[in-house]
Amino acid sequence: MVPTRFGADRGWGERAARPLRLLAGAGARPTAPEIAALESGLNRRDEPAAALIRAVRAAPTLTVGDLHRWLAAGPADNAPEPFAAFFATVRDRPAWVDDELLARGALACRAFGMDAGLVLPYGSLLGGYRTGAALEPLVRTGRLAGGETLRRIRETSLWWRAITAPGGLAPGGAGLAATLHVRVMHALVNARLEADPSWDHAGRGLPINQYDQASTLGVFSTSFLLHLRLLGVRVSGADARAVMHLWCYVGWLLGVDDDWLPHTERQGRRQLYHFLSYDPPPDANSVALARALITMADDATSGPRRVYERERALSVSGWLLGPAAMRDLGLPYRPPWYGLARVAANLLVSHGLGRLPGGRSLLLARGERQARAQFARWGEPVSSPPGTPPPWPPSSR
DSSP: OOOOOTTTTHHHHHHHHHHHHHHHTTTSSOOOOHHHHHOOOOOOHHHHHHHHHHHHHHHHTTTTTHHHHHHHHOOOTOHHHHHHHHHHHSSSOTTTHHHHHHHHHHHHHHHHHHHHHHHIIIIIIIHHHHHSOOOOOHTTTTTOSHHHHHHHHHHHHHHHHHSSSSTTSSTTOHHHHHHHHHHHHHHHHHHHHOOOOOOOHHHOOOOOOOOOHHHHHHHHHHHHHHHHHHTTTTOOHHHHHHHHHHHHHHHHTOOOOOOGGOOHHHHHHHHHHHHHHOOOOOEEEEEEHHHHHHTGGGGGGOOOHHHHHHHHHHHHHHHOOOOHHHHTOOOOOOOOOHHHHHHHHHHHTTTGGGGGGTHHHHHHHHHHHHHHHHHHHHTOOOSSSSTTTTSSSSOOO
16 A cells, blocks of 8 residues: 555645756656655665564563664674674675775765765755654654754764765774664664554555665755755765765665665666655744744854854755755755855855865865864764764664
């Protein structure tokens, strides 16, 4: 049975997804088999991770604490059977994985600096809130207040730092361990909600399903690059290919179906168009999460600084997402002064400094300083370099 959320408002979906269709070019519209795959994706889970959760729950000698410890340790020869079986599914990487491309993609992400830190919350996450598709599991964690939202953004940012650190996705890397932990925590949440009699299976499909996982991967990869360019960041073709490759591997580690791993920007744009055009329109969850994201720094700021952070968030969000999306999210549209300021700065820094001999190294150092400054503004400075594992499990689990 196809969940009723699929294509619930095709008029809204096509309007919201029109920019992606135009960017994807000729042949963007989905074929009949692709539509069938979208429909079935709402009822498909990450089976290897789900099997691990079932095995741990069934084993009298294993606990959730063991789950966290073995995932933090990563693939090991002495892992108990449920973990060994799960690790076997990710130990042998696909033939298409290229370590040089992974390294270049990670380096490019770090060099994007504060602009990446703006795009992740106000482009990728806020843009994802525009549809009510995948928000119910997040809302059920209860982490909607400003302080909890800030903590969730910080955890996501720490994970992003881990996977983009040098060697972060190599065997034993902090990013690899953190990504596998995220995957299994998703499966744990999915198992809990699947068993919850209040979950609306007929309307929503599985709580955490392949469709929504692939769509989320797209906002971290495809729309991430689109939004960086809107801020005036120079993204070369080689860097774009490397970033897409990096996120394809991350998506594979997270258990996203191979058919929905976007290896090129055009493929990613086309897939995102398909997802968004069949997504349901925004709901009360969209509005609540959007408001919490815009006000997330309230607990860490006061006075004029608090007002500035809110206005900056609204300005850059409107620049990245547009007036229609802001209306959908119940947010006021502000003049795009901050987005335009970033464009002006990046014409000088990203396009100017970045092209000079040694410019990439300068951008990397600048990006690290900016990342540390952002964490400090959030009230929780980081003292460790990128690559240090984030705290797991996240406090919402």
